[in-house]
Amino acid sequence: MQLRRDVPIFFFLLITIFLLILLFQLHYTVDPSTRAGLSKLIKNQKFRILTNKYSxxxxxxxxxxxxxxxxxxxxxxxxxxxxxxxxxxxxxxxxxxxxxxxxxxxxxxxxxxxxxxxxxxxxxxxxxxxxxxxxxxxxxxxxxxxxxxxxxxxxxxxxxxRPQTKSEISSESYTSKLLEDSKKNCDFCGKNYLNSTAEDTFGRLEHRLSYTAANTFKYDRWHTLIVSRNHDTLHLTEDEIVDMFELTKEWFRKAHSIEPMYACPEMIWDAMPKSGASQMHTHLQASLGFDIYYGNIERIRQGARLYAQLNNGRNYFSDYLSVHQILGLTIPVGNAHIVVHLTPIKDLEIMIMGEKLERNFYKALHLVFRTFVDDLNEYSFSLGMYLPPMNESSSNGHDIPVVCRLVFRNPVTNLRSDINGLDLYTSSVIGKDRYILHQQLKDSIYKRLK
Ligand SMILES: [Zn+2]
Structure with a gap:
């Protein structure tokens, strides 16, 4: 009799254990960034440009x-x-x-x-x-x-x-013609933008050398165009570059003040058709991410967090820059650093890293443009950039720095795309020695800094 009474209890216990095991198996971590609680015990270092004791x-x-x-x-x-x-x-x-x-x-x-x-x-x-x-x-x-x-x-x-097919027209003439022809009916030139572009809900921001225009076909809630008043995207002066980015920062502050949960600033800029630009006129796109950055940037941010977790809180970006400095693959412009990094997306990709988006960063960017356009005769680029989150206190610095990645796309006269299945789905195959590109940049930049 005793045995019979115990049978339901036994089955109840068995089912409970089974359910517990099942629950354990089905437990997934929704947000990997909150996964390792242990890491909270280690204080993560902020990004710093490490001064290596030796050159x-x-x-x-x-x-x-x-x-x-x-x-x-x-x-x-x-x-x-x-x-x-x-x-x-x-x-x-x-x-x-x-x-x-x-x-x-x-x-x-x-x-x-x-x-x-x-x-x-x-x-x-x-x-x-x-x-x-x-x-x-x-x-x-x-x-x-x-x-x-x-x-x-x-x-x-x-x-x-590898043998390359030669084009009948030079890249330079092809580009000049495109730029000249596109000025004729440009929506962004002169005062045309007032009737040809939309505004953000809070209105349009205007600077002497640039203005904003909300993107008519948005890819995010807070997404705008920063348009230079100079049509020619390949020959901007340093002042014109400064003005565009200062306006971008102003737009970020404005949007963030209206909806503070939108705090992750990102920018992209495509120049000339080879890069996929829809308008020839100089324009970059700025957006604010909600809580996290876009996937490609977030992957790097999460990677940096994991690096800190596994390396006693060391800052990934500081070490990344330091390794490239030691290898002789960086060029300092004040406190901004041009990096000819080891894992470029294509042959002509470089990075600029700095603690803040300010004068030296703009100067570095301007020098990079002049090197590629004037000395290396490259006429199309794609740029991606991110700033530290706006909802972080900045008194002690940030986990992530200001990072700009810039790739020149070529050959501009060739119908063949420069991005293929390999680049999209597998790995980056590079044929140009990073040290050669570094030398070319260094020569061009130092000549201009003299
Ligand atoms: Zn224009």
Whole structure:
């Protein structure tokens, strides 16, 4: 009898345990940013431009084992890291540790078998250069993977040697003609914008060199256009750039004051058709995110939080910048830093990082534009930028800095798109040595700063 009475209790207990297990299995974390409660115990560092005790030249000779007279090359990045890692100097080892905390570095070899007929053709492309021919037979690919943002670069120098189709018209004439022709019926030029553009609900903001116009086809609740009064997006003066961004900041403050929960400032700017710009006239788009940034930026922000959690609260952006400084891939313009970063989206992408969006940041941006347009003859770009959240107290700095990413798109005269399935769905394949681009930028910028 006793046994019979216990049977329902036994089943009740069994079902309860089963339900508890099920509940545990179905528990998902909705917001990964709130996941690791432990991290709250560690105080996360704010973004700071770390002043490395030693110059990049010191690291070059002492850690990478490269003589001062020699230039650094991306091909040898694994060697520089290996030398730093095995160095007797603790500072060199420390650099290798931070690099490895941020990035995974790999060397891959790909071999080719070439028929005599095809070999003849390749020899023509490579102008009978024996060194290049040897390199094409056994190709070396350097893979740099950012462990936290999952951005990646597959660098193969031979990609830059691929035969290109030449256009009959020069990029410069093609661009000038486009800019001139588009001035004729431009909605944004002169006073045309008063009858051809919408306003934000709080009205239009106007500056001497720029004005706002609400986007007629919004992609967010708070989304506007910042339009320069200069049609020519490739030849803006520094003052015109300053005016546009100061107006953007004013618009952010205005929108944020009306709805304070919208606090994540983001900007994009496409110039000329190659980049997907719908209007030729200079205009950038500004938006304020609700609580979080847009996906691509939020991925980096979450990555930075995870980095802090796993590295005693260290600031991801500070370390990221410091690693590039040590590798000799940055150019300072006051307290703004131009970074020729290791995981670009395309060959001609650079970054600008700073604690604040202010004079030096604008100066750096202007110098980058002049380098690409005037010296490297590139005429189309896409820019993405974000500022720290507006609902954070700024007295002690921010977790994230001001970051601008800028990529020049080419060739402008070619119908073929510069973005393909590889870029969209897999990885970034780069053929231009980051050190070469850095040198070009440095030469152009220093010449203008003299
Ligand atoms: Zn115009």
């Amino acid at each position: 990049s030249l010191w690291y070059q000779t002492n850690c990478f084992q490269v003589q001062q007279s020699q230039k650094l090359v991306l091909e040898k990045l694994p060697e520089y890291l290996k030398n730093s890692h095995s160095s007797k100097n603790e500072i060199c080892r420390q650099f290798a540790t931070i690099f490895n905390a941020l990035f995974h570095l790999d060397e891959i070899y790909g071999s080719l078998k070439l028929s005599p007929i095809y070999l003849k053709k390749i020899n023509q492309w490579l102008h009978n250069n024996d060194v290049l021919l040897e390199q094409i037979r056994k190709q070396r690919i350097i893979k740099v993977y950012n462990r936290y943002t999952h951005e990646e670069m597959l660098y193969n120098y031979m990609r830059s040697q």
